[in-house]
Amino acid sequence: MRRKLAAGNWKMNGTRAALGTLEALSRAHTTPSVDILICPPATLLAAAVEAVAAFPLAIGGQDCHAETSGAHTGDISAEMLHDAGASAVILGHSERREAYGETSETVRAKAKAAQATGLMTLICVGESLAQREAENTLDIIGAQLALSVPDTSTAQNCVIAYEPCWAIGTGLTPTPEQIAEVHGFMRTTLAARFADADGMRLLYGGSVKPANAAEIFGIGDVDGALVGGGSLTPRDFSPIINALESAL
Ligand code: PGA
16 A cells, blocks of 8 residues: 655745744644655755654655765755755756756666665656657656666655646646556556555646645546645645545
């Protein structure tokens, strides 16, 4: 049985004032029946870990470097995230693939380093609108999974997030049939490589909000969501968590 996961990606949003938001969210979900993870900006990591210390809410990073330390100005290593109290890290988000030219090989190297440090990796994959329109979606997802997911991945240390680029921050979402097709494909593809693929959690991400969460969580092989804008306030994220709990 896969434990469901509601993950929030705050992206480049939030100053210390947002820690109150985190406390309010924690107080609203003191005994959740799903895992809850918030990935705030790196500047808030340590304070966020402290703010939710008494609650069953996990804190994660949004990226890391593949090396442990060294001359990499502006970068953060997996070990540093772990040291700050993070238990997970998002890797290969399409915004990083697009804006920083991150390749799947880079993502795999980062994931390997993060897993070796004991972090759970949330590895993102997803097609562009042009790729979907050209009916290349499954080829793209297959290639991203093959190259981005390291051999060291297990059901415990690896979560895959399917995030169609065209659905991120746009208010657009794929149809339930399209999500089901990709998630079913990901499960089969991972099963060909990993003995415990049946236990790996597959999240959907891209414009998840309270209004569409229940429908998305009702789709087979959707084990939760990676939520951007909808995770910034308890007003939006709480109902999404509740919808995931109801989908059990
Ligand atoms: P969104 O972002 O929920 O704001 O569409 C999702 C993500 O980028 O992880």
